[in-house]
Amino acid sequence: MKEINLPVPSPMHNEREVSADKATLAPTDVQAVFREIVAVQHDASVEMLREWIALPTLAQERLNVSEGAEHMATLLKESGFQRVKIVPTNGLPGVFGTLDAGASKWLGIYFMYDVMPFDTSKWSSPPLEGRIVHKPSIGKVLIGRGAENQKGPQAAFLAAIRAVLTSGRKLPVNIALVAEGEEEIGSPNFRQVTEEPEVLAALRKCIGVVVPELTQTSSGSVSVVLGSKGTVEFQLIASGERWGRGPTVDIHSMEAPRVDSPAWHLIKALTTLVEADGHTPAIDGWFENVKPLTDRQRDLISQTARITSEEDAMTSRGIKHWFNDEDYRAGLERLASQPTINLQGLIAGYTGPGGMSILPARAEAKFDLRLVPDQTTGELLSKLNTHLRTHGFGDIEVNVTGGYDPTEIDEDTAIIRAQRAVLTRVGVEHTLVPRAPGSWPGVIFTARPLNVPACGFGLGRGGNLHAPDEFIIVESTDPKVAGFDEATIGFIEYLYQIACEE
Incomplete structure (x- = not known):
């Protein structure tokens, strides 16, 4: 030994x-x-x-x-x-x-x-x-x-x-x-x-x-x-049944010229959640309760940037660029200060090998939110639901599985x-x-x-x-x-x- x-x-x-x-x-x-x-x-x-x-x-x-x-x-x-x-x-x-x-x-x-x-x-x-x-x-x-x-x-x-x-x-x-x-x-x-x-x-x-x-x-x-950071785990689910448009069961894709698609309906809803950069939350009021970093906190982040390796951080994550090509310190500040809307995964229709000619009746997106002080889970979920209704996606189900501040x-x-x-x-x-x-x-x-x-x-x-x-x-x-x-x-x-x- x-x-x-x-x-x-x-x-x-x-x-x-x-x-x-x-x-x-x-x-x-x-x-x-x-x-x-x-x-x-x-x-x-x-x-x-x-x-x-x-x-x-x-x-x-x-x-x-x-x-x-x-x-x-x-x-x-x-x-x-x-x-x-x-x-x-x-x-x-x-x-x-x-x-x-x-x-x-x-x-x-x-x-x-x-x-x-x-x-x-x-x-x-x-x-x-x-x-x-x-x-x-x-x-x-x-x-x-x-x-x-x-x-x-x-x-x-x-x-x-x-x-x-x-x-x-x-x-x-x-x-x-x-x-x-x-x-x-x-x-x-x-x-x-x-x-x-x-x-x-x-x-x-x-x-x-x-x-x-x-x-x-x-x-x-x-x-x-x-x-x-706090977190919220949830799914957004679009279905022909709740929407009142599109099929209530998977149907042949030949019907696409005359039948609405719940999958595309969900995708259109998803594009409204973030800005054109595909990154920044675009929901009204999302940042209004974000507590700014103090001078002391910014100084601590600078110290971390000096003693840790940017190369190791990138290599371990398999990436070559930080968001917006910002420098290492700016990325560390984002980690501490920015709330996020992260798309974990998408599920719709056939996902096996090859293709299958169907028009799916249901589509689901899995998400997590990351919250910073002084945001709360209740606040952000309320704003998410309001956003979906305002943009014409009130039929999309928001299924929350857990979260905390x-x-x-x-x-x-x-x-x-x-x-x-x-x-x-x-x-x-x-x-x-x-x-x-x-x-x-x-x-x-x-x-x-x-x-x-x-x-x-x-x-x-x-x-x-x-x-x-x-x-x-x-x-x-x-x-x-x-x-x-x-x-x-x-x-x-x-x-x-x-x-x-x-």
């Missing part, structure tokens, strides 16, 4: 100690826990992740609904949580667990146990196998759906808890963990989980909520994120200070970022009734998020990038740092 190899000299004590009531690890204990991770737990922790990947919960298809929740609950029990229960909702159930270590502070943790769908034919190895392969210039990686988002970092977090407890130590903070099975469809019922009386009471004791993530870039740097937190909050302290101590280059371009339901925690800060944290790196061959690095060839064990160690560092924060 390999040596302990944090991306930098650590370890967590650094000639400091936490007071006794916070269950500090003495310097000698630190290495004992680290040995537990590397020499004792490594194979079992990786196998835990592989078994989790082998059981996908797909909210879109309602696949493994009860099995996914039960497996999530089992993982918490096996990781030392004393109180674990499955929380029913109007959709997929949530899971709640508490680990009371007798510490003075409580920390909230957010998990998701669902994953994105996958097309096996596009993967180099089976997406549910969790095969470990060597990637040149990266190291040993584990490939599987959920490896990066989010089962990989979540497995590393659970491994961190297990390492502390099985080495005979106590955690320095108590943990209240909530997990959902619908994040990939916009968390439509997650609020029901957090507002269950026992769950709400536990979360109210927490100093903040953290989502475990893999945050390192290919160069090893980390963005400390101060918020995220954006979130912002202060850079001086304890869960951010602790993150920066750990990254500084272990020598990981990092910068503050005003807002993540992606979304997670952090607003459930930052808004009423909880009003606590929420952010992501984690060392390590993955790739191909939401795409074929999604992976997590298990053993890194780059000393600046953490593998699975080092990511596990990073979570321990963070928990002890949280205990130190005033």
